[in-house]
Amino acid sequence: xxxxxxxxxxxxxxxxxxxxxxxxxxxxxxxxxxxxxxxxxxxxxxxxxxxxxxxxxxxxxxxxxxxxxxxxxxxxxxxxxxxxxxxxxxxxxxxxxxxxxxxxxxxxxxxxxxxxxxxxxxxxxxxxxxxxxxxxxxxxxxxxxxxxxxxxxxxxxxxxxxxxxxxxxxxxxxxxxxxxxxxxxxxxxxxxxxxxxxxxxxxxxxxxxxxxxxxxxxxxxxxxxxxxxxxxxxxxxxxxxxxxxxxxxxxxxxxxxxxxxxxxxxxxxxxxxxxxxxxxxxxxxxxxxxxxxxxxx
Amino acid sequence: xxxxxxxxxxxxxxxxxxxxxxxxxxxxxxxxxxxxxxxxxxxxxxxxxxxxxxxxxxxxxxxxxxxxxxxxxxxxxxxxxxxxxxxxxxxxxxxxxxxxxxxxxxxxxxxxxxxxxxxxxxxxxxxxxxxxxxxxxxxxxxxxxxxxxxxxxxxxxxxxxxxxxxxxxxxxxxxxxxxxxxxx
Numbered sequence: 001x002x003x004x005x006x007x008x009x010x011x012x013x014x015x016x017x018x019x020x021x022x023x024x025x026x027x028x029x030x031x032x033x034x035x036x037x038x039x040x041x042x043x044x045x046x047x048x049x050x051x052x053x054x055x056x057x058x059x060x061x062x063x064x065x066x067x068x069x070x071x072x073x074x075x076x077x078x079x080x081x082x083x084x085x086x087x088x089x090x091x092x093x094x095x096x097x098x099x100x101x102x103x104x105x106x107x108x109x110x111x112x113x114x115x116x117x118x119x120x121x122x123x124x125x126x127x128x129x130x131x132x133x134x135x136x137x138x139x140x141x142x143x144x145x146x147x148x149x150x151x152x153x154x155x156x157x158x159x160x161x162x163x164x165x166x167x168x169x170x171x172x173x174x175x176x177x178x179x180x181x182x183x184x185x186x187x188x189x190x191x192x193x194x195x196x197x198x199x200x201x202x203x204x205x206x207x208x209x210x211x212x213x214x215x216x217x218x219x220x221x222x223x224x225x226x227x228x229x230x231x232x233x234x235x236x237x238x239x240x241x242x243x244x245x246x247x248x249x250x251x252x253x254x255x256x257x258x259x260x261x262x263x264x265x266x267x268x269x270x271x272x273x274x275x276x277x278x279x280x281x282x283x284x285x286x287x288x289x290x291x292x293x294x295x296x297x
Numbered sequence: 298x299x300x301x302x303x304x305x306x307x308x309x310x311x312x313x314x315x316x317x318x319x320x321x322x323x324x325x326x327x328x329x330x331x332x333x334x335x336x337x338x339x340x341x342x343x344x345x346x347x348x349x350x351x352x353x354x355x356x357x358x359x360x361x362x363x364x365x366x367x368x369x370x371x372x373x374x375x376x377x378x379x380x381x382x383x384x385x386x387x388x389x390x391x392x393x394x395x396x397x398x399x400x401x402x403x404x405x406x407x408x409x410x411x412x413x414x415x416x417x418x419x420x421x422x423x424x425x426x427x428x429x430x431x432x433x434x435x436x437x438x439x440x441x442x443x444x445x446x447x448x449x450x451x452x453x454x455x456x457x458x459x460x461x462x463x464x465x466x467x468x469x470x471x472x473x474x475x476x477x478x479x480x481x
Contacts, residue, residue: 078439078440079439081439082435083435083438083439112438112439112440113342113438113439113440113441113442113459114339114342114440114459115342115459115460116440116459117440138438139305139308139309139312139313140305140306140309140337140339140438141306141309141339142339142340143339143342143438163308163309163312164306164308164309165308174308175308177308177309177312178312178313178316179312179316180315180316180319180320180323181315181319
């Protein structure tokens with residue numbers, strides 16, 4: 001199983017860290033060099049953590065754990081009006097990004113109110129394209145309890161956040177209701193931490209399930225392969241997004257066939273993945289389990 | 298500005314009190330409002346907001362924002378210049394000419410000029426109502442789209458819900474606002 005961590009430090013010998021990561025079978029997911037500062041997202045086999053830590057100690061810098069890395073999370077609000085944006089919607093998204101997640105934000109077309117709140121089948125499908133979701137349901141206990149029905153039947157892990165500190169509904173984290181100012185106070189950060197911890201716990205269950213029924217190939221490995229075949233365009237960020245059990249690939253028209261024909265050992269990518277167009281952006285690659293495809297490597 | 302929130306649970310009341318303060322500050326009405334009363338009944342989905350208007354600046358006349366020299370006007374407060382020009386063009390048409398950024402000539406007689414100087418360029422009270430309604434819109438929950446205004450002197454009161462507002466609620470709110478008027 002791969003562990004994803006963030007290195008931040010100076011440029012001194014940081015190429016050695018990159019080489020070491022690749023030597024031990026890891027991947028560089030993200031790299032940013034800002035003058036004398038560097039930031040790397042590294043994925044490496046969990047058992048090799050000590051080797052990486054020793055190297056980081058040698059070259060100087062910090063290694064930060066990213067508990068939500070490798071997951072795409074959807075932040076869902078009742079509408080994209082100023083009642084929910086920018087606070088607390090963007091505060092939550094920013095906090096999750098700091099924990100390593102890739103975040104998307106979505107406003108429901110008819111999500112406002114209590115009795116009249118609805119979610120469409122298409123919206124549910126778009127949410128289910130991600131690995132997890134966070135629903136923001138406001139300040140009132142009665143409304144949150146009623147609107148929890150919108151999340152019923154979702155096939156991905158989710159968290160509901162709202163104002164009341166405690167509520168008797170599943171997957172609920174309190175203290176994150178309607179806001180008109182940035183969440184920067186200590187107790188607010190603690191609530192955000194609780195929410196991230198809840199998401200991590202939910203995602204860990206999914207990660208364990210995948211470990212028990214391993215995938216034909218790691219999404220990290222496929223990402224590297226795809227990026228080598230179709231290099232990211234200049235200035236484009238996150239052309240390939242890692243999911244727990246697949247990838248979201250942003251492609252130009254006509255590039256889908258190239259992706260389908262990528263060779264892995266003696267197999268084609270289309271043989272080990274279900275490839276479909278996303279309702280939201282790009283194409284979704286769902287990697288099939290090894291039990292279905294047989295051994296690839 | 299005094300804010301009183303009732304009806305919801307403790308955390309909701311505290312949160313909405315903060316929302317009221319922040320929204321009125323953002324819109325720049327903090328100084329023009331005496332008090333705000335918000336009543337929330339989330340179980341029946343009825344929300345009542347009552348805003349008592351405090352002191353409002355007096356209307357701005359042409360005399361307040363220009364210096365007169367015969368038929369010539371020199372604008373001293375440029376903030377109101379677009380409103381002044383719109384007003385003069387509407388009233389006198391082609392007889393009004395803008396010579397430069399801050400200079401205007403009006404081709405009228407001395408008597409008309411006297412009257413022109415008393416004309417109201419900007420009425421803060423009219424604008425105030427629009428801004429208060431904007432603030433109310435930002436404060437009330439988004440789903441409460443059915444609105445019923447309750448007219449009373451010096452006060453803007455609005456009942457909002459996602460359901461049709463019953464006569465019973467209208468009466469209850471009237472009593473509530475009368476009590477508040479006495480209390481605050």
